[in-house]
Amino acid sequence: MRRTHLFEFHDQAWFPVTLRDALTDMLEFLLGSAKLYAPIVPRLRKALEHSGARCIVDLCSGAGGPWLWMLGLLEEPPNLPFSVCLTDKYPNTGAFGHAKNVSNNRITYYTAPVDAMHLPAELRGFRTLFTSFHHFNPDEARAILQDAVRNQQGIGIFEIAGRHPITILGVFLIPVLALLLAAVVRPLRWSRLIWSYLIPIVPFVLFFDGIVSCLRTYSTPELTELTRGLSSSGYTWEIGREKRWLLSLPVTYLIGYPSTPAKTPALQEIRGEPTQSSSLTNISDTDQHG
Numbered sequence: 001m002r003r004t005h006l007f008e009f010h011d012q013a014w015f016p017v018t019l020r021d022a023l024t025d026m027l028e029f030l031l032g033s034a035k036l037y038a039p040i041v042p043r044l045r046k047a048l049e050h051s052g053a054r055c056i057v058d059l060c061s062g063a064g065g066p067w068l069w070m071l072g073l074l075e076e077p078p079n080l081p082f083s084v085c086l087t088d089k090y091p092n093t094g095a096f097g098h099a100k101n102v103s104n105n106r107i108t109y110y111t112a113p114v115d116a117m118h119l120p121a122e123l124r125g126f127r128t129l130f131t132s133f134h135h136f137n138p139d140e141a142r143a144i145l146q147d148a149v150r151n152q153q154g155i156g157i158f159e160i161a162g163r164h165p166i167t168i169l170g171v172f173l174i175p176v177l178a179l180l181l182a183a184v185v186r187p188l189r190w191s192r193l194i195w196s197y198l199i200p201i202v203p204f205v206l207f208f209d210g211i212v213s214c215l216r217t218y219s220t221p222e223l224t225e226l227t228r229g230l231s232s233s234g235y236t237w238e239i240g241r242e243k244r245w246l247l248s249l250p251v252t253y254l255i256g257y258p259s260t261p262a263k264t265p266a267l268q269e270i271r272g273e274p275t276q277s278s279s280l281t282n283i284s285d286t287d288q289h290g
Helices: 017-034 038-049 067-074 093-102 136-152 163-169 175-182 190-198 201-215 222-228
Strands: 055-059 084-086 107-110 126-130 155-160 235-242 251-258
Touching: 017 093, 017 175, 017 190, 017 201, 038 067, 038 235, 055 093, 055 107, 067 084, 067 093, 084 163, 093 107, 136 155, 136 235, 136 251, 155 201, 163 201, 175 190, 175 201, 190 201, 190 222, 222 235
Parallel strands: 055 084, 055 126, 084 107, 126 155
Antiparallel strands: 155 251, 235 251
C-alpha cells in the first residue's frame, strides 16, 4: 500500500488524558459544526435497513462522533428509530455523558476501553467508525473487518481525511479555529483553555495529527484490498467516495453487511451506574423508541 503508517500524538498510551479529551472535543466540534459527514447518511441508512439493525455501536468515538446531529437525519423518512452506543479505547466519559444527556438517553456509552478488533460479546449492532480507521495499520484494519464478519454484524467506515491537496490545505485552518473556538466547545473544560491559550499544545497537535491523518488515510483501492477474501463469508461490500457539492470535501466510505439480512438483537436495557460485571451505561433497548 502507498500509505505510510506514521506517528500521531493522541494515539499513544502515554499521551495525557486531559490533552486527549481536549483534542477529541475540538475535533468533534469542528466536524460536527460543518456536518462534513452528511453526504453519507443515505448510504448508512440503506445499510442499516438491509442489515435489520436498530442499534449502532460506534467505535473509536473520540468525543462522541457525529451522532448528536446525525441521529436525527438518519431517522428521517422512513422514520426508523435507532439507538447509539459510544465506545473507545480511551473513553472520553465527560463528552460521552454530555451526548447522553443532550440526546435524552438516545445516545449511550460503554465505560470500559473497547478494542475495535475484538468487541465484547454484549456489544452487538451495526458498527461504525468515523475519522478513525486510518489509526490502524493494514493487519489491524483487516482484523476489524474480520471481527464484524465473524460476528455477522454490519460495519460502516467513514473518513473525511485523505491524501488530497485540498484536504491537506484545509488542515492549516484547524489551529486557527481551535484558538477561536476553544471556549465555545461543550462540555467546557478549564484544561482545554489552558492547553489552548496558556500553553498552545492543542492547536499544534491538531495540526500535526491532522496532516498525518491525511497521509495515512486508506484510499478506495486500498480499502478494496483489505476486504479481499471476506466476501466469501456471505458479505456485501460497498466502497467509494461521496460528496455533497462540487467543491466540498469527499467522504471515503467502506460499508459491509451480511448479504442475507438477519435480525440483530437489541442491546439489553440497563439502568443506573455500571457495576463491576457490566460496563454498559444505560444502553437502551431500541424497542422503547418504536
